[in-house]
Structure formats: structure tokens, C-alpha cells
Amino acid sequence: MNALSAADDLAHFRRGAVDLVEERDLAARLAKARAAGRGLRVKFGMDPSSPDLHVGHAVQLMKLRALQQAGHTIVLIVGDATAMVGDPSGRNKLRPQLSRADVEANLVTYTAQAGKVLDMTRTEVHRNSEWFDAMRFEDVLRLASKATVARMLERDTFEKRMEAKEPIGVHEFLYPLMQGWDSVMIRSDVELGGTDQLFNLLVGRDLQEKENQAPQICMTLPLINGLDGRKMSKSYGNAIAFTDSPAEMFGKVMSLRDDVMGDWFRLLTGLDEGEIATLLGGHFREAKARLGEEIASFFHGRDAGRAARDGFDRQFRDKELPTDIPVVEYAKPWPADGVPLAVLLREIGLCASSSDARRLIEGGGVKLDGAVVADVNARIARPTAELLLQAGKRKFAKLRAQ
RNA sequence: GGGGAGAUACCAAAGCGGCCAACUGGGCCAGACUGUAAAUCUGGUGGCUUAUGCCUUCGACGGUUCGAAUCCGUCUCUCCCCA
Known part of the structure; x- marks a missing residue:
């Protein structure tokens, strides 16, 4: 044969x-x-x-x-x-x-x-x-x-x-x-x-x-x-799925514990033992980034893998805004006295409920155009330009009023 | 077939008539810090157009009570022991 x-x-x-x-x-x-x-x-x-x-x-x-x-x-x-x-x-x-x-x-x-x-x-x-x-x-x-x-x-x-x-x-x-x-x-x-x-x-x-x-x-x-140390399973929410975006894959890999990296390299990448040993002997963050890039690349291609890594670095290492912030159109008529921020966050999908949004605001996790909002009951007037909303570290939206 | 124990939020587990939207731990979310979405520390973890307020929740349905997760009845499901 x-x-x-x-x-x-x-x-x-x-x-x-x-x-x-x-x-x-x-x-x-x-x-x-x-x-x-x-x-x-x-x-x-x-x-x-x-x-x-x-x-x-x-x-x-x-x-x-x-x-x-x-x-x-x-x-x-x-x-x-x-x-x-x-x-x-x-x-x-x-x-x-x-x-x-x-x-x-x-x-x-x-x-x-x-x-x-x-x-x-x-x-x-x-x-x-x-x-x-x-x-x-x-x-x-x-x-x-x-x-x-x-x-x-x-x-x-x-x-x-x-x-x-x-x-x-x-x-x-x-x-x-x-x-x-x-x-x-x-x-x-x-x-x-x-x-x-x-x-x-x-x-x-x-x-x-x-x-x-x-x-x-x-x-x-x-x-x-899985990412939390339990058996990887979709139902535990600790899995990296084949259908995850390159950015999701990369980000999830970056949250792995340092000590499991070796297994991941050996079982999920084509890298040989020598190269793996060199990577693990170097800087852990670098090694993990390489792992994330390898995995994202396997499923989405080299370019997407590299882009995922760059995007992550910009967002979390350099604390820049992601490049692909979704723009949300606010379709409802805007009330004259503004919309309560908590309600707004729920309506554009950044928070699960307005109570959830309130908690986030109280915890200092909500930013409007980069500035932390302190008032739970803040009302937002109809924005004239695009308004940048941040709910926590990962959720962003640009709001545009009708 | 007989006897006993139990069902509480994502999971585990307290509570056993008002102080309970419910102890605590895990998970999760956020904040601080950081090489990271790691570790650690801190706060949060039903819903509501704006709250020292209102509404819904403790297996299900009824009942007692001014008031029930907590007491009573029926039902559904689970576990254990004996046969």
C-alpha cells in the first residue's frame, strides 16, 4: 500500500x-x-x-x-x-x-x-x-x-x-x-x-x-x-466549538491555565516536541498566544488566526477598542426626557435585563464614550452623533438614534 | 408489596410561621491588579422606565393563617432499607 x-x-x-x-x-x-x-x-x-x-x-x-x-x-x-x-x-x-x-x-x-x-x-x-x-x-x-x-x-x-x-x-x-x-x-x-x-x-x-x-x-x-478544568462540554459552557469565531477561539485559549498548555499543544497542534518545549520554556503569554493562533488558524485559516491574535492584543493588552464594534440603530422614537440608561442597555442587547444593567452600572462597569457612568438612574438624551457604549470589558456597541 | 427519607435559585446546600428575593460554597458577571479573559483581592448574581417601591419565585395543586419556602391535604418525582 x-x-x-x-x-x-x-x-x-x-x-x-x-x-x-x-x-x-x-x-x-x-x-x-x-x-x-x-x-x-x-x-x-x-x-x-x-x-x-x-x-x-x-x-x-x-x-x-x-x-x-x-x-x-x-x-x-x-x-x-x-x-x-x-x-x-x-x-x-x-x-x-x-x-x-x-x-x-x-x-x-x-x-x-x-x-x-x-x-x-x-x-x-x-x-x-x-x-x-x-x-x-x-x-x-x-x-x-x-x-x-x-x-x-x-x-x-x-x-x-x-x-x-x-x-x-x-x-x-x-x-x-x-x-x-x-x-x-x-x-x-x-x-x-x-x-x-x-x-x-x-x-x-x-x-x-x-x-x-x-x-x-x-x-x-x-x-x-474545558476552560474551567471540568470535562469539556458544550453544556458546561467551557468548550471551544468548531463554530466559534477566530476571536472567540483565541480569547478562550488565552484564558487557559498555564499548566495545561503542554497538553493542548501536543494534542491539538501539529508542532513537534522540540518546538513545544522551546515555547513552554519561553514566556508563557507568548506561548499561549501561539497556541491560540495555531488553533484559530486550523479552523479558520492563517490570516484569520493572525488577525484574531492582533485583535486580542489591541483590545486587552493595549486596551484599545476592538475594530469591529457593532453599530446598533435605535429604532424606537426617542422620548424628550431621554431613555434610562439601564433600559437602553437591555434594549440594544448589551445586558440581559434592566436589573442586570443597573447592577453593572453600580459596579462601575458601564462606559459612555469612554467615561464611567456613576448614576444608576442616568437618562440618555438622544445622541446627535454615534454614541459608544461599553458594558464590561467585552461588550461594545455604537448607538445611532433614528 | 412493606417501612423510612427527601424535592429550595445555574450546581451543591442552609432555612422549618413574620427580621426571606431567601445563609454559605462553587460557577458566572463586574471592579482593582496583571503577561492574559490566569492567580489574588473586592463587589454583584429573580424581574420591573428609574425603586428605604412594586411584581413573581422555594416540585405541582389546593387549604389553614393577618402573614407560609416553613403548618395541613392530595398529587408527581427521587433515594435508602426490608421482602
Whole structure:
């Protein structure tokens, strides 16, 4: 297939991996596949329960991309059936079951976003409803009989939830089995996941063995924590999404803790170890800015990445105003005695409510044309020119009256 | 099937008849400081056209009371123990 040496081939898999069960199996299977002139089938499941991918997913996708380029077949499973259960991994709560319609909508954006990293023309995509919809209850029972309750309770997430007296739905036990069954159906050679997925991956291995297939190799990659140190998740609001603007991406990276930078460099950029070491040995702010630029550039292109960095420097380091302040037209008629500032801030969307705006003003966070407003009850007369409004550090608007 | 415990704001968790828009911690927002949207410190964290005021909130619905998150009834949901 290509001139890769066996050692290089294996190294592609090993780089960055936390668990590799079993590495010896992998070496053997890899050699066999190469001898037959093909690559391995590498499975990765995506749970379309939240609408957008974030850089936490990118860790896995970058790995898949490298493997794809090395000639392996990537099999993407969109878990539209499993999404209706909700993966118990890393959760301490029962997750709401999603409706088909929700899943359907998420699925479209998901695959499109995955295409930002993977070559989708060479990627096999399946929804697991393809096989789960065809199952009868009898089939479900048969599948459920392949694992024991004790085995399921080994999962630390279930254990923690039991201790915390949180409810656990019976259907949640089905999740690992469903994910494992996916492996059987697509005859996967390797399944990739985050470290929190190891249990699920191993269930797939067991099931394949019971179905007389060669058990898949289970490979996990480190989880990247979100901006607040918790697991990165859109629902925690601590994620950098694929759809974030370059400026958002850069800014979020700049708010990372210094000590996680190394992981981010290794897992999300193509920089080699030597360069990473040099960066981390230098000035932290510089290193972090480089990281932000790399990430913004990967998703939006070099120019956008650089522009994001420049914009951030101007706004936060040099404390200049951003260049792209939105201009807001105030459409309503302007009362003769002016508009209360708190109300104005709400109406143009700078604050969530007028009470919120009042608090901001009391805290000294509101500026009009650069001057801090001290009076909570200030009324604003109809401006003759553009009026610059600042609510906190990040929200700006130029107001124009009708 | 039997017995017990519980449901409070984004999360956790106090409050158990008026002093409660509700202690405290986390998160979040803002201010100061800074290499940063880090750390630290300080303040804030239902809504209202302007407030030592008004309106809505403590699982749901009813009731008692001058007055209820707090007492009573029914319902919904959760956890634990026994079978």
C-alpha cells in the first residue's frame, strides 16, 4: 500500500495514546492487513446529543486524520440510536432522552463539522439506527443478556451515582452494549475514544469475541479539560466549538491555565516536541498566544488566526477598542426626557435585563464614550452623533438614534 | 408489596410561621491588579422606565393563617432499607 515501515505504522497509533489494549494484537493485525494490502478499520463514535463539535472532539479527530492519511479506513458512527439513551460516561446525572428530531438536526451539523478535520470522501459513515431500528425486543433481550449487572456497576460513573443517590435508568446500562454492538456490526479493528470511554470500548471487545470476531483493539486518548478544568462540554459552557469565531477561539485559549498548555499543544497542534518545549520554556503569554493562533488558524485559516491574535492584543493588552464594534440603530422614537440608561442597555442587547444593567452600572462597569457612568438612574438624551457604549470589558456597541 | 427519607435559585446546600428575593460554597458577571479573559483581592448574581417601591419565585395543586419556602391535604418525582 505504501512504504511505511511496520514500526512507523505502529507509531502512528501509539503516539499520544493513553491506553492501547492490546498493543501486541495491534502489531500483529497491522502486519497482517498491510501484507494483504489494506489498512485497518478504525471506528470512532460520535454522540449527536449536542449540536456542535468542540476542540475536545478535535483531539480524537486529529488522530483519525493522521491514521486516515496513513491509509486506514475511518468508520464514523453517528450514534443516533445511542443518543436517545445518553452516554453515562463522565456524567453524574441521568441525561434526558433526545427525540428523533433533535438527533436528526444535530447529525447534519455534526458530519459537516467533522469534515473540517477529516476527508469525508474517504470516510465511512454509519448511523447506528441502521441496525438498532431493525431489532425486535427479543434481539434487545439477547443483547442485554451478554453483560452482567455487576460488570456494569464496575463503571465508576455508575458507582458514584449510586453513592450520591442519583437515579440511574435501567436503559443506561444498555449504552455500553449498544456501542459495543456497533463494533460487531461494522467489524472494527480498532476503536478510538477518550479515556472515559475505555469501559465502553472494552465491552465492544467482549461482544466481538462472543460473536466470533477478532476483538477490536481499544485505544484511548487523553481528555482535554474545558476552560474551567471540568470535562469539556458544550453544556458546561467551557468548550471551544468548531463554530466559534477566530476571536472567540483565541480569547478562550488565552484564558487557559498555564499548566495545561503542554497538553493542548501536543494534542491539538501539529508542532513537534522540540518546538513545544522551546515555547513552554519561553514566556508563557507568548506561548499561549501561539497556541491560540495555531488553533484559530486550523479552523479558520492563517490570516484569520493572525488577525484574531492582533485583535486580542489591541483590545486587552493595549486596551484599545476592538475594530469591529457593532453599530446598533435605535429604532424606537426617542422620548424628550431621554431613555434610562439601564433600559437602553437591555434594549440594544448589551445586558440581559434592566436589573442586570443597573447592577453593572453600580459596579462601575458601564462606559459612555469612554467615561464611567456613576448614576444608576442616568437618562440618555438622544445622541446627535454615534454614541459608544461599553458594558464590561467585552461588550461594545455604537448607538445611532433614528 | 412493606417501612423510612427527601424535592429550595445555574450546581451543591442552609432555612422549618413574620427580621426571606431567601445563609454559605462553587460557577458566572463586574471592579482593582496583571503577561492574559490566569492567580489574588473586592463587589454583584429573580424581574420591573428609574425603586428605604412594586411584581413573581422555594416540585405541582389546593387549604389553614393577618402573614407560609416553613403548618395541613392530595398529587408527581427521587433515594435508602426490608421482602
